[in-house]
Amino acid sequence: MAGVHVPLLPLAHQYARTGPLPEHAGVNDPGTEASRPILRFQDRDLYFREHTDRIGIGSYAHKPLPVDPFTVPAYDDAPATPMRMPSSYPFTREDCDPSWEDCAWLMPALADSEVEEGFNGVFSFTPDGMPVLGEARSLRGFWLAEAVWVTHSAGVAKAVAEWMVDGRPSTDVHECDLTRFEDAQRSPAYVADRGTQQFVEVYDVLHPLQPMDRPRPLRVSPFYARQQELGAYFLEGGGWERPHWYEANAPLAEDVELPARDAWSARHWSPIAAAEAKATHEKVALYDMTPLRRLEVTGPGALAFLQRMTSNNLANKPGAVTYTLLLDERGGIRSDLTVARLAADRFQIGANSRADEDWLLRHAPDDVRIRDITSGTCCIGVWGPLARELVQPLTRDDFSHQGFGYFRARQSHIGHVPVTALRLSYVGELGWELYTSADLGLRLWDTLWEAGQEHGVIAAGRSAFNSLRLEKGYRAWGHDMTDEHNQYEAGVGFAVRLDKGDFVGRKALEKAGEVRRRLTALLLDDPAAVVLGKEPVYVDGAPAGYVTSASYGYTLGRCVVYAWLPPPAAGTAVHVEYFGEKVPATVADEPLFDPDMSRIRR
Structure with missing residues (x-):
């Protein structure tokens, strides 16, 4: 009605109530509907709550029941279910039967009862299962708080109220921001596919790297065909297919010695990543940076x-x-x-x-x-000690350190391909980001690949990239820092120039007090230990912070962890909790690798 597009899918969700239960008689006063907390039966996609002397049962175990939003009736035309509401549909008892058996197994008292009434309540899922919050830029003053459930409700209410009154929530909500979906993720077909899958997986315990199954592939870089030929293992982010390692590099991993991993951390991981990181340090590697x-x-x-x-x-x-x-x-x-x-x-x-x-x-x-310009362009990161030997013969321009310094940019040509070259490195090695238009991307890849054969060039994936960037201490926004943090806490104070004039946030920074927390580098003490991110960190036996990013540092032979903690001294002993175990770790000085930047600036 407001002309604002919201990517969500309405789905019907079953809720039933039993008849009176003798075992429940007198538990609640007549005027009290519930005195005990909601019970969740995660393994069977069920939850339960009290209704005085009855039990209410909600089920996600039935097949997905998507609803066409354009068929939702007007309020006056709503069917006479227990609640006359457009979002209350007739109960489909056949979808309830399998769940009823699970209910009776968990609560034997239900075996002698039956479903007395129920309805299929319509609520919404987004493609990633998180709410849609914020003010629409296309319609000033129009705020959204959509796809909000009981588990989100009070937090969403607080965040949106603060946002409307104070200009921002006190808690970071970027994972709920209404702008987060790409154009390719807003089609009705995409929203239907992913919204349905979110319903199926709503109670599942998912690995942090687990990608959705469909629709894939959706967004691919111009190098996709070559990546497939090299046996790329793809994960997905923002609709993009992102290589995490390449099976073509498996022979390089035969001599790599790594500790065995537990089953959870070994998912969506391969020791090939260690070989790709090693090759980046010793020779030269091509990284697909197109999704950035x-x-x-x-x-x-x-x-x-x-x-x-x-x-x-x-x-x-x-x-x-x-x-x-x-x-x-x-x-x-x-x-x-x-x-x-x-x-x-x-x-x-x-x-x-x-x-x-x-x-x-x-x-x-x-x-x-x-x-x-993301979709119309592409990017290859060319990094490693032999990067200059690979790139310089392909261009007439001077790519020496004196002729093309660090943190410089220039328009150039690589072979027949016009490029915008940026002398940057997020893996701790010499090299460039090379940008060109999407139509010339495959030619750029092939040019670099052919010329790089004499230098031992490989293609490397995101798994090695993440390991290398953590060894260098490079922050990833949205993981390591958000709007809950300032630059002094996050260790990026060098990116602020208070002497340049006024800018957004300057007044607040001038009033910033003593740093009470800091993004801190840790090394796990046990070379075989691995954590993945978002685990709690204990100092002196008490929870003091949490892990933001973590990856095994193949150069260092330890898992590298970044965590928000009260400012600790280097050498301080802490513990990271991983599956109920306290894993010892030590606060480390950063950067952990090449602190004088000699490998990049050469």
Whole structure:
């Protein structure tokens, strides 16, 4: 009705009530509906709650029952189910029968009872199972709090109320932000496929890396055919197929010695990742960086606008690349950006999510244009000590350290392919990010691959990439830091220039008090121990923080962990809880690998 598109799927969900239970008589006073907490039977997709002397049963165990939103009746036309509401559909008893047997097994008192009444209640699922919250940019003052269940209800109410009144929630809600879905994730078919699967898996315990089964593949880079030929193991993110390792590199892993992993951490992992990390340190590797979001900001007011919106000083000559932050008015980190000034009034921004584009668009003046160029472009990271030997013969431009310094950008050609080259590295080795248009991407890959054979080039995946970036201490926004944190806590204070003039969040930073928590590097003491992220961390036996990112550091021979903790001294002993066990760890100085940056700046 408001013209705002919301990616969610209505589904019918069964809820039934038993008749009076003799065993439950007198448990609750006549005026008290429930005195005990809701009971969840996770293994059978069921939950139970009291209704005075009856039991209410909710089931996710039945087949998905999607509802066409355009067939939902008007209020006055709603069927006469127990509640005359458009969202209350007639009970389909045949879908209840298998669950009733599970109910009677769990609660023997139900064996002599029966379902007295029920209904199929319609509620909604999003493609990722999280709510949709926030103000629509297309309709100022129109707020959404959609796909909210009992488990979300009070927290959502608090967050949205704070958002409307104070300008931001006190708790980070980026995983619920209404802008988070890509255009490819907003089609009715996609929403139906993924919303249905979310219903099926709502009570399942899922591995943090587990991808959805369909629709895949959806978004692929221009290198996809070559990646398939190399035996890429793909996981999915943002609709993109992302190689995590390549089976073609299995022979390189034959000499790699690693401790055995437990079954959980071994899912969606391969020792090949260790071989790919080793090859990146010793030779040269190609990384597909296409899924990383790219924005183009142009116009006569582009510099002044970006200076106002970000924390670092971008008033550098064309060819400069700057790491900077998007802050909110309270100094919280909304995102981190890599900004390349390609011309006086043209910037290429490496961003994190659609929320970054939305935030910039909400503030952009009339003389600034912001365009998402991700889908029309692609990127290869060429990294390793032999990266220059690979790239230099393919271009007439000077790619030496003196001719093309670190954190610099230039327009160039690699073979027949025009590229935007950025001298950056997120894996701790010499190299470049090479960007070109999507139609030339395959040619760029083939050019680099053919020329790299004499240098032992390999393709490497996200698993090795994540290990290498943690060894270097590079932060990942949305995992290691959010708008709940400021740059001094997160260890990215170097990206703030208070002397450059006013910018969003500056006043809050000037008032920032003593740092009471810090993003802290840990090394697990046991070389065989592995954690995956979001585990609690204990200091002196008491819970003190949580893990943000973790990956085995193949160069260091230990699992590298980043966690939010009260500022500890290096060498402090802590424990990370993993499946109920306290795993010993030690606070470490960072960066853990190549602290003088000699491998990158050569």
